[in-house]
Amino acid sequence: MILTIILLYFLGAILTYLVGNKMASKVAFGFTALTFVAFMFLLAPANDVFISYDWIARPTIKFAFQLDGLSKVMLFLTTGLAPIIILTSLKTEIANAKAFYAFVLFMLGAMAGTFLAADGLLYYIFWELSLLPIFVIGLFWGNNKANDLKKVMLKFFSYTFASSLFMLASFIFLYNKAGSFLLSDLYAVSLNYSEQFWIFLGFFFAFAVKIPIIPFHTWQAKTYTLAPMVGTMLLSGIMLKMGLYSVIRWQIPIAPQAAESLADWVLILSIAGVVYGSVVALKQDNLKTFLAYSSLAHVGLIAAGAYSGTFDGISGAVLQMVAHGFVIIGLFYAVQIIEQRYKTILISELGGIRNWAPKFTSLFIILMVASVGLPGTFNFVGEFTILYGLATVNIWYAIFGGLSIIFGAYYMLKMFQYVMLGEAFEKPFADVSAYETIVFVLIIGALIYFGLYPKYISDVLEPAVTTIVNQINLVK
Incomplete structure (x- = not known):
């Protein structure tokens, strides 16, 4: 099987x-x-x-x-x-x-x-x-x-x-x-x-x-x-x-x-990706490139959790892998819909979509706040667990790693302001169809369900992470 x-x-x-x-x-x-x-x-x-x-x-x-x-x-x-x-x-x-x-x-x-x-x-x-x-x-x-x-x-x-x-x-x-x-x-x-x-x-x-x-x-x-x-x-x-x-x-x-002796260097590189990805994302005009650098920032934090070598850091990294997978697919799908409607994904050429498509805007907002780890979403569970694991290694790693939440909220809200708000374009933007809504509901449903009840995945994961952490401590 x-x-x-x-x-x-x-x-x-x-x-x-x-x-x-x-x-x-x-x-x-x-x-x-x-x-x-x-x-x-x-x-x-x-x-x-x-x-x-x-x-x-x-x-x-x-x-x-x-x-x-x-x-x-x-x-x-x-x-x-x-x-x-x-x-x-x-x-x-x-x-x-x-x-x-x-x-x-x-x-x-x-x-x-x-x-x-x-x-x-x-x-x-x-x-x-x-x-x-x-x-x-x-x-x-x-x-x-x-x-x-x-x-x-x-x-x-x-x-x-x-x-x-x-x-x-x-x-x-x-x-x-x-x-x-x-x-x-x-x-x-x-x-x-x-x-x-x-x-x-x-x-x-x-x-x-x-x-x-x-x-x-x-x-x-x-x-x-x-x-x-x-x-x-x-x-x-x-x-x-x-x-x-x-x-x-x-x-x-x-x-x-070797992982323990090199941990500081690897964690610094990983967390530097959080800052670098966030700063560069702010400067992007293409929505796919914007999400690419946003993803770089998020996976930097996940990598830090994995390299922490702690039970909580590793568990949080795995949870966040799943959460990030669902939310980034949802965001790229939103970009695809924008490109199909307006034939462009340049932020400078967009605006006012909210006036034409309130349902699409609402779904976009949910994905956006999930991406930045709003409590009640799956991303919050993963990020919190990673930061807790990093804090047991060094509180400063948790503090700088936590910048992903602050930076993420800023560049996501700024992007939302330019793309979705403002005066409506003359060209209509068709709201989401029933088919598109189903796709979004599947993604958002998973993010909210596991955000409210992550225990099922955590219970499945716990024995394997325990075995890996025990292996790490044994060989040390």
Whole structure:
């Protein structure tokens, strides 16, 4: 059953391509919805699930997968957002739709594999497999009016692929020490501080680019801006979480002494991203670029929580990954609607939408306040838990990390003022349709439900985080 999620996505990719352009989006949506239903059955057993099959004898590589609380939460994010992302595109005409949606499903399968893999080399294979489809999606379905589209997508591919080679080198070294790539064996291997230091850095280069953490972020804003909206949603909603997840699953538990000694530097870089992303967001005129830098600020705080090495910091980081995934998809969908109505997403060319579309404005406000962590929304739960975890490390990290809330409120309200308020344009802005309302309600419903009752996800997550924290303390 644990392999069902991956297989459904890969099978869906094949069938989506075979049915042709006319039915591709509907078949893709059907498979993402079916995969979410299959995942809900995986939530039923309270116990962890581990499967392992012999794959390659030399070097010893296992076809091994693990389903625990952490991977369950990450699969909830992936399988829950996937049908919503497809829904946002059903009313959009996409050239060569069969190939487009096939790549989307293939990417989802690879990301699911990354969250489930319990063998280091298998994990690396899924990690790299997820890169190719999003590169192709951006290159062939991105903003072809931009002169630098090819350059931007090649930079994105080169950065992420090259940085992953450091992770591969780390896994090869670990294999020579442990004689295995299995996660449990890598947790048990004895490393001195010098070895941990280099392993930590090898992983850090790969994960810092994927998240991204400054100064490894230079690919992000342009890629988000020029990629098609579905691609941007996949990148911001799910793919960047692969790096954050990997910090918690692989990097810190394997090299906890190095993580502790380098914590100040990594936390400073992560929190610097909060300030940098917020300040640069204020200067943006393009709404997609604006949200890209806003996302950079938010994931900086999530990364700080993950690297804190504390139970609360790690738990808050995982909760915030899910919350950020839902809210950023909702905000990008709002931008897509604005672009469809007015054929522009430049803030300087917008204004007065509230006068034409009160329902859309109300939904936009809810997403906006959720983004800045208003109590009662899921983002508040994640941010508060992260800040509490950071405070146990150093109160100043919590104070500076908390600037994300202040800065976020300021740049979001300023953007809202220019885009939604003011005098109405002469050209009408059609209010949200019933279909668009359903998409927003799905997103906002999740943000409010888990904001008011996060216990369910917290209970699923707690045993896995406890195991990871115990592993960190044991190896220290």
